[in-house]
Amino acid sequence: MLLLILKRIGLGLITLFIVSLITFVGVEVLPGDACTTYLEREAYGAALDACIKRLGLDVPAYERYLDWASNVVRGDFGYSLSGEMPINEVLGPRVKNSLVLASVSILIGIPLAIVLGIITALWRDKLPDIMISTITIFSMTIPEFISATLLILVVAIWLGWLPGIVIIPSDATFYELLSNIILPVVAISMIMTAHMARMVRSSVIQVMASDYVQMAILKGVPYWKMVFRHVLPNALLPAINVVALTIAWLLGGVVVTEVVFNYPGLGRLVIESISNRDLPVVQALAIILASIYVGINLIADLMTLMLNPRLKSLQIRK
Amino acid sequence: MNEIIESVKNLSIGFNSQKGKQISILRNVSTNIKKGETVGIVGESGSGKSTLALAMMGYIKQGLFPLKGECLFKSKDLLKMSSRQLEKIRGRKIAMIPQNAGQALTPNLKIGYQIDEALKLHTDLNKTERDKKISELLNKVRLPSPETMAFRYPHELSGGQQQRVAVAMALAGKPDLLLLDEPTTGLDVTTQAHVLELLRFIAKDTGTSMIYVSHDLGAIAQVSDRIVVMYAGEIVLEGPARKILKEPIHPYTYGLLKSIPKLSLAGLPASMPGSQPQPGSINEGCSFYDRCNLATDNCKKNSPDLEHIKELDTNVRCFNYRELINQNNNLQTSITKKLNNSEANEVLKLMDVSISYAKQKFFDQLLNKISDQNPTVKDINIDIKKGETIALVGESGSGKSTILKSIAGLLKTKDGQIKFENDRILSSDLKMRNPNDLRAIQLIFQNPDESLNPNHTVEQILSQPLKLYFNLSGEELKKNIIDLLKKVRLGEFYMSRYPRQLSGGEKQRVAVARAFAAKPDIILCDEVTSALDVSVQAAVLNLLQQLKEDLGTTYVFVSHDLAVVRAISDRVAVLYQGRLCEIGPSQNVYKFPSHPYTEVLLGAVLEPDPDIKPKLVAEDIVEEKPPEKGCSFQGRCPRKIGDICNLEVPPWQIGENGNAIRCHINIDELASLQQ
Numbered sequence: 004m005l006l007l008i009l010k011r012i013g014l015g016l017i018t019l020f021i022v023s024l025i026t027f028v029g030v031e032v033l034p035g036d037a038c039t040t041y042l043e044r045e046a047y048g049a050a051l052d053a054c055i056k057r058l059g060l061d062v063p064a065y066e067r068y069l070d071w072a073s074n075v076v077r078g079d080f081g082y083s084l085s086g087e088m089p090i091n092e093v094l095g096p097r098v099k100n101s102l103v104l105a106s107v108s109i110l111i112g113i114p115l116a117i118v119l120g121i122i123t124a125l126w127r128d129k130l131p132d133i134m135i136s137t138i139t140i141f142s143m144t145i146p147e148f149i150s151a152t153l154l155i156l157v158v159a160i161w162l163g164w165l166p167g168i169v170i171i172p173s174d175a176t177f178y179e180l181l182s183n184i185i186l187p188v189v190a191i192s193m194i195m196t197a198h199m200a201r202m203v204r205s206s207v208i209q210v211m212a213s214d215y216v217q218m219a220i221l222k223g224v225p226y227w228k229m230v231f232r233h234v235l236p237n238a239l240l241p242a243i244n245v246v247a248l249t250i251a252w253l254l255g256g257v258v259v260t261e262v263v264f265n266y267p268g269l270g271r272l273v274i275e276s277i278s279n280r281d282l283p284v285v286q287a288l289a290i291i292l293a294s295i296y297v298g299i300n301l302i303a304d305l306m307t308l309m310l311n312p313r314l315k316s317l318q319i320r321k
Numbered sequence: 322m323n324e325i326i327e328s329v330k331n332l333s334i335g336f337n338s339q340k341g342k343q344i345s346i347l348r349n350v351s352t353n354i355k356k357g358e359t360v361g362i363v364g365e366s367g368s369g370k371s372t373l374a375l376a377m378m379g380y381i382k383q384g385l386f387p388l389k390g391e392c393l394f395k396s397k398d399l400l401k402m403s404s405r406q407l408e409k410i411r412g413r414k415i416a417m418i419p420q421n422a423g424q425a426l427t428p429n430l431k432i433g434y435q436i437d438e439a440l441k442l443h444t445d446l447n448k449t450e451r452d453k454k455i456s457e458l459l460n461k462v463r464l465p466s467p468e469t470m471a472f473r474y475p476h477e478l479s480g481g482q483q484q485r486v487a488v489a490m491a492l493a494g495k496p497d498l499l500l501l502d503e504p505t506t507g508l509d510v511t512t513q514a515h516v517l518e519l520l521r522f523i524a525k526d527t528g529t530s531m532i533y534v535s536h537d538l539g540a541i542a543q544v545s546d547r548i549v550v551m552y553a554g555e556i557v558l559e560g561p562a563r564k565i566l567k568e569p570i571h572p573y574t575y576g577l578l579k580s581i582p583k584l585s586l587a588g589l590p591a592s593m594p595g596s597q598p599q600p601g602s603i604n605e606g607c608s609f610y611d612r613c614n615l616a617t618d619n620c621k622k623n624s625p626d627l628e629h630i631k632e633l634d635t636n637v638r639c640f641n642y643r644e645l646i647n648q649n650n651n652l653q654t655s656i657t658k659k660l661n662n663s664e665a666n667e668v669l670k671l672m673d674v675s676i677s678y679a680k681q682k683f684f685d686q687l688l689n690k691i692s693d694q695n696p697t698v699k700d701i702n703i704d705i706k707k708g709e710t711i712a713l714v715g716e717s718g719s720g721k722s723t724i725l726k727s728i729a730g731l732l733k734t735k736d737g738q739i740k741f742e743n744d745r746i747l748s749s750d751l752k753m754r755n756p757n758d759l760r761a762i763q764l765i766f767q768n769p770d771e772s773l774n775p776n777h778t779v780e781q782i783l784s785q786p787l788k789l790y791f792n793l794s795g796e797e798l799k800k801n802i803i804d805l806l807k808k809v810r811l812g813e814f815y816m817s818r819y820p821r822q823l824s825g826g827e828k829q830r831v832a833v834a835r836a837f838a839a840k841p842d843i844i845l846c847d848e849v850t851s852a853l854d855v856s857v858q859a860a861v862l863n864l865l866q867q868l869k870e871d872l873g874t875t876y877v878f879v880s881h882d883l884a885v886v887r888a889i890s891d892r893v894a895v896l897y898q899g900r901l902c903e904i905g906p907s908q909n910v911y912k913f914p915s916h917p918y919t920e921v922l923l924g925a926v927l928e929p930d931p932d933i934k935p936k937l938v939a940e941d942i943v944e945e946k947p948p949e950k951g952c953s954f955q956g957r958c959p960r961k962i963g964d965i966c967n968l969e970v971p972p973w974q975i976g977e978n979g980n981a982i983r984c985h986i987n988i989d990e991l992a993s994l995q996q
Contacts, residue, residue: 212383213424214419214420214421214424214425215424215425215426215427215428216427217380217419217425218417218419218425218426218427218487219427220380220411221375221378221380221411221412221416221417221419222411222412222416222417222438222439222442222490223407223408223409223410223411223412223413223439223442223443223494224408224412224438224442225408225442226404232427232430232438233427233430236429237427237428237429240429311429312428312429312474312476
């Protein structure tokens with residue numbers, strides 16, 4: 004068991020290493036370097052030389068990679084070009100803001116999705132299912148930037164209930180954030196919840212048709228007891244991995260939504276730093292997003308392993 | 322004994338077809354279950370037997386609904402009860418033992434919890450009493466070490482153990498009536514015999530009434546007092562078990578009994594033409610009309626009622642049953658088959674073949690070798706003569722299918738050689754074999770539903786080998802396909818059909834035709850009749866035999882069913898844990914002296930005759946791995962003589978009639994032991 008966890012973690016680290024290589028190489032092969040792209044028309048003479056010296060671009064690429072990588076491992080991403088401040092300082096509040104946005108969406112979205120999925124499955128083809136399924140399929144088909152824009156139009160402009168865009172500094176406190184993030188959270192969790200609810204629905208339906216559920220009914224187990232003891236544990240297990248994928252996929256949604264709402268999170272930073280040609284920041288962001296992705300999938304794998312008695316004993320026996 | 326506990330009255334159950342027509346699956350079924358009796362409900366798939374059994378618990382599958390009639394349990398109609406009321410009856414008054422316990426036990430709950438759940442629902446015992454009761458129940462169904470068993474998950478048990486847990490669970494509520502839906506189907510022969518023995522013991526011990534649903538007349542014969550025979554949703558025959566099995570007076574039952582291969586008979590069983598009609602396809606007349614050889618014009622127009630015959634204590638649904646009374650002495654006959662000319666040349670030789678499923682270690686992978694000291698299949702030496710049918714027999718895990726896959730080239734061998742025609746070595750790697758060798762060896766799979774592409778028509782399915790091996794096209798291709806269909810007794814109009822439009826037997830015929838399309842020398846048959854109904858099985862066996870006699874094909878026939886093997890094969894090889902135990906001409910293998918394992922297998926076979934009881938000589942424990950040293954059967958052998966069996970691989974001994982037995986016991990001594 005322990006060996007397996009270590010193996011998975013090792014694989015995750017290898018993935019991260021490959022990602023870092025790819026981003027580094029990607030940045031390297033772009034025409035020009037960080038200085039020429041950043042300085043643009045002033046990229047000549049003393050200014051360019053100074054920049055190159057400052058960023059250490061005069062040493063060979065592999066040395067720079069090793070240098071950069073060893074710093075990253077120690078948690079230091081170097082300096083950003085535009086602000087000329089440590090990237091860690093730029094990232095810190097942004098990471099926090101995005102985490103708040105994502106985790107609130109997840110905390111609302113996952114339980115909601117599970118409940119909706121169960122309701123639609125248990126009342127399959129009846130009124131609750133038809134209503135909820137229509138809504139979920141509808142919200143699945145609308146991309147975030149449209150639903151976000153519509154939400155701003157309806158809730159912020161027509162009704163005037165909530166602010167349309169987020170105008171707070173990136174180091175705002177959690178309470179300041181909260182009233183501002185309602186609309187972004189709705190926009191993000193809509194698609195995510197819809198996807199997960201469909202998944203939970205089909206999983207529950209499948210389990211409800213299984214022999215062991217029929218057996219439980221014929222054993223005289225009352226309906227709700229059967230649902231909670233015999234159906235849900237088996238139906239939600241395969242959903243864990245899908246939830247992990249959805250969360251990872253939510254990162255992309257976060258980027259788009261943050262831009263629409265002008266939310267000071269990681270997503271907007273991605274867009275900003277790309278348009279500013281701030282390559283060190285882009286590199287740092289790529290590594291961070293990849294780590295989140297790998298981390299979530301790792302957690303999901305381990306959870307499935309812990310919760311599934313089949314896999315658990317399989318591992319122990321080996 | 323005469324108190325009726327459940328009575329079904331004029332029950333019809335059906336569904337609405339897509340065209341809005343009402344189609345019945347059960348038609349006008351009435352029967353009574355008396356206290357303490359065991360009723361066997363027998364029928365082929367689609368006869369409505371499971372639907373009937375479930376309705377007797379007030380359970381109707383999704384999509385179906387009752388059309389008329391009632392199921393009275395202690396004179397209350399189960400079909401009109403609320404789910405609250407049903408929860409009080411299910412598990413407490415009527416309990417179910419499901420077909421496939423492996424799937425019917427909830428995978429995330431421990432065995433103990435699942436039994437405890439039934440106890441909590443249906444008894445007033447407190448926690449400590451319940452724990453004691455769980456041990457008691459597990460002990461009663463003869464599971465080893467009940468205390469630790471309760472803490473296991475279902476997947477940690479073998480198939481037979483899972484089935485025993487299901488029995489324990491059903492007994493928890495002390496029901497008056499036990500419903501058993503194919504409880505032994507899918508178990509190995511020896512396990513099946515043990516579970517049946519247990520059920521019989523429980524029926525006697527507790528006085529519980531039982532309804533035993535099965536397609537297997539052999540199992541039904543062992544447990545039932547009374548038998549109900551179902552066909553196309555109707556009861557066609559009902560009466561005391563002995564009468565039904567020995568003197569069946571309905572032509573369907575008569576044909577069914579004749580189509581079962583029997584251990585005591587060499588030769589092929591007689592088959593019934595056609596197959597069971599689809600629900601809703603019969604509008605008038607007897608549902609058995611087009612398969613019946615007693616049918617008259619009357620049968621076509623009018624459907625017979627269930628008639629009670631007082632002197633036989635039997636109900637029968639047939640106009641012409643009288644013709645069958647006193648005609649039953651020829652039940653024990655079979656079609657004799659042409660014996661193979663044993664002078665022919667060897668076409669396939671397996672020499673010291675070993676096969677391993679062990680994962681290759683990294684370095685071994687580089688060196689392309691397998692370093693498994695205890696492979697799944699070991700030291701197989703079989704010479705197969707041209708035109709003979711050789712059967713590989715054994716329980717699950719005996720390696721019979723593994724050997725078949727190796728011959729086909731789907732699995733690499735670890736050691737040994739497979740030689741084909743004139744001692745040419747066949748590569749164990751499929752990609753290295755030449756196209757002609759690939760053509761010469763064809764496979765037929767167990768389940769035609771899975772081996773035929775559902776999106777291809779029969780024409781497309783059959784044209785693939787013809788195009789691949791013979792480059793046929795156009796008119797010639799079509800002519801060949803029609804010829805093939807004719808060979809397997811299917812008409813030209815089948816060409817445009819999809820597999821889903823065919824019955825199980827027809828699908829398997831298409832699969833046979835596909836194998837023969839390659840004009841193969843050897844056909845490997847992997848449990849080809851296991852998924853088929855008995856009457857259809859007999860037809861497929863006859864077809865295979867006919868094709869072989871006409872074309873001189875060689876069959877390697879893998880099966881777990883000893884009676885089927887007896888019917889079709891010229892020679893039999895008995896396998897245990899991937900090692901050969903016995904090999905010889907089939908008439909000799911089925912006679913004593915034989916290997917102790919063969920003896921155990923033969924003893925466990927269930928014959929459709931209440932007078933022939935299975936002999937249980939060995940424990941039905943499941944061994945996961947072959948033993949590292951000595952005889953492969955040492956763990957279960959009832960005739961084990963001592964340490965020599967654990968340490969030394971037994972020698973081959975040749976009997977008088979040419980069957981070879983691998984045992985430490987002298988063959989003459991074995992003969993006298995087995996008398």
